[in-house]
Amino acid sequence: MAIFAVQLTFKNNDRRLEVRPSHREYLASLRATGxxxxxxxxxxxxxxxLVYDVADETELREILAKDPYTPADVYDIAELREWRPLFPLAETSN
Structure with missing residues (x-):
């Protein structure tokens, strides 16, 4: 498994806000599967x-392609990098 950090910059804000509920539902489903x-x-x-735990960059790009934000064209990827956390990732209450 690999951890990736993805930094997005938003655009088309009105359209983004329209799509945001389905985007957040999609993120919740990804969170539920780890x-x-x-x-x-x-x-x-x-x-x-966004921080993902995936097999590789190919899987990450497949996940991003299925995000409702992608076909709506409401973001650009500012940075997509594999990340090696120094400390273990822990559950948070937020």
Whole structure:
């Protein structure tokens, strides 16, 4: 397994807000299966950070392609990098 951090920048904000409920449902399903470690928008709401636990970059790109945000064209990938956490990932109450 590999951990990937994906930083998004948002665009087409009106369209993004229309699609956001289905995007968040999709993220919840990924979280339930253990594919999504954590995710959330930046405080200025101009982008987001998502952390995935997947087999490889190919699987990650397949997951991103199925995200409702992708066909809606409401984000750009600012950065997509494999990440090696120094400390184990832990469950949070948030």
């Amino acid at each position: 594919k999504l470690v954590t995710a959330g928008p930046f405080a200025d709401d101009k982008g987001a950070l």
